[in-house]
Amino acid sequence: MRMMWIEIAKYSDGKSLVKLASTCNWFNKVVTEECVWKYACLCDLGIPDPGDVSFKWKNIYASAFDGTHSYLFRQHEKHIEWFRVGAFFLESPAAVLTGKLTFPRRIEDTIEKMLEFSGLCEITNIKTGIWIADLQLLHCPVCGLNSCDGTMLVLDARHFELFLSQGYQNGSWNFREVGSHEIKGVVDVASGAIIDLEHLKDAATAEIFKTETWFGKGNDLLPEAKTTLHAVAVNTNKLVHNDGLKVKFHIMRAGTGTVEPIVAIRISQHLL
Template sequence: MRPCFARTRHLTQYMGKAISLLRPPPPPPEQPPRASGMMELRKRPRPRLLDPDFVSSPPPTPPRKRPAAAADPAPRKRAKLCGSYYIGSPVVGLQPTRCCRLPVARVSFIPRSRVPFNWYEPDMWTEVAKYLHGADLVHLAATCHWFRHLLFGEDSIWCYAFFRDLSLRTDDPRILKLLIPRPYHRSWRLLYVNAFNNTHAYCFRQPKKHIEWFRIGGFLMDTSRMLLTATLALPRGMPPADENPRFSISLTGACLLTNVRPGIWIADMHMVRCPVCNFKKCKGTMQVLEARHCELYLEKKFKDGTWEYEDLGNHFSDGPLDNAGAAIFNCDHIHTPHIGNILNAKSWIRERSNLLPRARFTPIAVAMNSNLKPNHGLLSKFKAMRYSKDGEIVSVRITQQLL
């Protein structure tokens, strides 16, 4: 009987499990009716992002419980901070560092967006352009429209290059006192092109007589008084400022011009074939010290031959001479150290055996010198070109002919 009772009990248990599996699932809980055409939105929990290389800053430390006032009536001294606090490193594996400051409760590292580097920075390229020659500036402007707009639109770049290539040191405090006038209705870019395109006065007139030339430099005329001399020395007395300087030129070899156009002047030295003259001992060549206003070549009347050079006078030096020199000075700055650099000829002229000409210039004066072979004298001619018949003088020449 026992085996039959045990089988019946096991069978009843299995039957109960089977019946429970066959029961239908309970109905879901009642939900509020949804509007037709609406989509149900469910929020899904986002997984927490963990970076194995970085760990967030440590949690804040709980505040310390201060003892009651009765337990510690004496004032407590402030403990030393150095050596007692640490700052945890955000990188796993690095040792903490000591700090003498109080520990920060919580530090948040906020990344800041940085502006990406821009290759087209006007201020940067304006500074770079100051170290380029005029031909390089033109080549850079031909690369794209942005550089063309920058280099041809920014006139200060060409002004800087103009003074730099003329070796006018505008950082000198004495030169800053001089007035640097702006061109008359011109741009610095046009002035640079006309000053450094290898053109000279003899290209427009008498090109067959010209042999060679070289650029001396530039100087400033902040006044209308200019002193011309046929020697590397100042006259004992200042020549009179009259309209006819022939007498002072023939007597002292110097003249004072009082109607000169202020501005930037450019000086050149030329070797020219001697024109037909009555001197039988002429060697056939002569040297010319020419100074002109920087805007002369932009005038149409100069190019078409309307403006001509007029003779101011001649000075003849009789007897054999060792050298031939000429100078042009800004008359209002005769007593400055710049004039002394010109008059100290022994410091810059060549040796007696060297016959090559040499020039020297300062911001307010210019001079040239050439050693001569055995000769019988020197003829110096002074010439000037005026803006009109009685207008301002825009160019001067000192021609020296060896006899």
Template sequence: MGKAISLLRPPQATRKSESERGMELRKRPRPPLVDPDFVSSLPPRKRARGQAVPPAPARRQAMRRRGRCPPVTIQSPVAGIQPSACEPCEAPLRACRLPGASFIAHRRRPFNWYEADMWTEVAKYLFGAELVRLSSTCRWFRRLLADESIWRYAFLRDLSLLPANADRYPPRPLHRSWRLLYTAAFNGAHSYLFCQSKRHIGAYRVGGFLLESPHMLLTAMLALPRWLPPQEDGPQIAIEMTGACMLSNARPGIWIADFHLVQCPKCTINTCSGVLQVLDARHCELFLEDSFWKGTWEYEDLGDHYNNEETATAACAIFNASRRAQESASCVLSAKSWVRRCDDPQPKAHRTPYAVALNSNLLSNSNEGLVSSFQAMRDTTRDGQIVSVRITQQIC
């Protein structure tokens, strides 16, 4: 009966063997986990069939004999970074032995993400020495701070010559650099440092002023003369008569004024107790001329003015002749607004964009008058323009 029933059933597919059934139920092997922060090396080559796998201890011993670690290379995702080396064998670091440790490297941003306009604005608040130190940090700052506009701003700022409209300034000569001008103006050098350093006592920077025309007015008092002799007669006659003179061949541009204390040159250094105050003004490019440092340019005497009356102050001033009637010149002439008190013997200097002045209070019982000497230096290699002037007065 059972056989009959089995014969009536439809034919069925042959069952697979137990070994094949086990292969179907077996899970597929998972792919190895790959850290996305690393660029793994190429997969190892497959071994040939029948090739025996060496035991792990023997393989490690072979690696140690050859002086390297197991060949599991870890490369850095950052271009240009070389793999490290382990200390025991000094071979390239292959893998980290510590459990759970990983090397996380982030891609480095380029340095030029800084905005050039932002650093140009920051450079306006730095002095020359700070700009030099900043430019020496890297090439990016060196290229940025090589801009002439930055050094031009620093030069005019430190001389207190920054108006609302900077286009008013006379253009500099093309063979000069604003960085060189800044260095020559603020490196501590002065005109007495070259040939009269032994008699020099001290110096003080007054500031800068503008000379838009070749006309310059020098006075030995804080007052403008009502009348001057003709310029054809020379500056000596005008200085002797009025204590002032007009120079018509000065070099236009930016001038720098300094105040100096110098020992009296008419006596020996050891015995002379006289001190001279000097208002020294020079063109900003004087210290960049080779003829000045060679000593071919020297100061020439323009004349002396002697005031035989007892005076309480020693004052002098230099004006831009084309701007002397403006408010900046009148501010210098109103001495009560900036001079010191009568009992204060310390000198006091005052500066405006078009004039500069100096005043010192003298002891009434120790002076019998005041002698003011005028000097000028000319450019003998070109057109004979005046590049520096001095007004010297004895204060004690």
């Protein structure tokens, strides 16, 4: 009987499991099985099994769905609003970051050339597996005044185990800038994307660049987002009058050095 209910519970989402666990002690024990929370997490994220993990699946589920976001840990005074974009899978340790959604004809030889000609930034030594993406709205960092009406958008992505890592929790892991790019002239939209480099030319990834299918229409001011198995992208329409857009790329490593794997990525954008 117990094994049968465990198999049934595997097909339930997290909210249903919490309700089931509250009915009686017997069901509470059923719900504590690791495999139950593993399937709930993968189902609710819509992502394949990543293989071995470093933490209990129940804790991973909680860190993904308890409403926590990265700016609650640090810089909360700059934070205004956020929404969950979704999850994607970085299968290879290399990714392309971009601040504009035009499909690149070729990948340049160096980061400097990519930034100059395409607004792209390639990063390597990424921790593979499931990544979770949020869109954050912050006070603009140019003047540093919380009273300023200026805002900045950040595509904020993290490895799904990041919030449970001690180095992240105690603040010893920090972001550093790896590139920036300016889009000259008046811009109407602000976009950003993170794409698994090995899957850049996949048919599913190409949907990211078909902006007419998912960008907001007309006077729709709400941000839009698109996820595929190996990529995530966001876009905001109808920007206020400007002279261009400043895009910055930041990464966080799982340590204080320069060789540890990348566990978090941010693409920030503010108007010039």
